[in-house]
């Protein structure tokens with residue numbers, strides 16, 4: 536597992552500013568009744584242009600979709616969206632969920648190979664455990680797209696389609712810095728605790744490194760203090776991104792390091808964990824007038840978390856529209872299947888230890904209480920869903 540890189544790469548503030556501006560543009564379009572157009576790449580017009588390159592595929596062929604779990608809302612949305620879109624292009628689809636069980640996912644992929652599927656789209660539970668089975672797939676002439684999560688240590692993978700994962704982490708770190716006022720002269724020190732995702736998910740270090748690009752300069756200056764002393768990635772990972780495990784660790788942190796001191800912010804990489812962390816905080820007396828919740832970040836804009844944000848509990852999430860990711864994957868898959876050239880926009884960031892995997896990355900969007908309306912304007916949720 537890579538550790539946090541020491542180089543503090545380019546400030547995302549300009550980019551974050553651009554995203555805020557883009558968010559404002561989305562809202563302005565809604566308010567003025569203009570047709571809403573996604574300002575972050577992978578637009579419909581992109582799609583049409585790319586589709587022209589590959590023609591219309593009516594020949595069929597089966598696509599295997601290997602998704603990691605159904606226990607998180609996002610993966611069912613991703614799986615269903617891809618299924619629908621591949622079917623609309625004339626493909627048969629075999630959609631399988633691994634239920635967080637690595638050997639189950641391996642055997643699902645083996646079955647896909649045995650059944651003669653032509654293309655696999657794989658979001659791994661464990662990014663390094665699929666090397667052998669993907670080698671078999673490659674030998675059988677099957678094309679492989681890594682979906683959302685990289686596939687490591689295999690040259691079997693042809694393409695990667697995802698969001699800019701490091702940027703997702705940066706948005707979380709930047710949110711904490713900004714909300715604490717550190718970027719506007721506040722000196723602190725502020726107490727912040729850090730959580731990371733599952734150790735087997737290759738996305739985990741990207742998110743963590745991105746967040747630390749923002750937080751580490753303040754940790755180094757002691758303006759952010761991690762009272763638990765736990766700042767290394769291997770101390771912070773959360774098996775299978777489990778919310779209950781995050782809740783348990785937050786409880787431990789609170790009783791070990793915060794019986795007197797207050798926790799001001801918690802870096803959480805994923806909504807399912809953020810809700811567990813918020814529960815632990817509530818149990819310890821946070822959430823009242825005299826003891827407001829700390830800033831708790833998240834990712835995926837899952838419905839329960841967006842509601843929690845609107846209630847003033849979880850503070851932030853990162854919106855990664857699964858429908859657009861699915862669309863990008865389907866476009867890529869269709870190009871591969873029809874002998875076209877898939878569109879990529881990054882050829883260096885995702886070296887999987889065997890090769891630099893050509894990637895198509897979408898931009899994530901920062902969401903907090905001030906702009907959850909973007910999700911409604913974008914048709915991701917209905918206003919009623921957010922109010923229920």
Ligand code: GAL
Nearest residue numbers: 607609684736738776805835
């Ligand atoms: C990551 C993914 C995140 C989140 C997390 C937990 O790989 O990029 O968006 O869904 O898994 O499922």
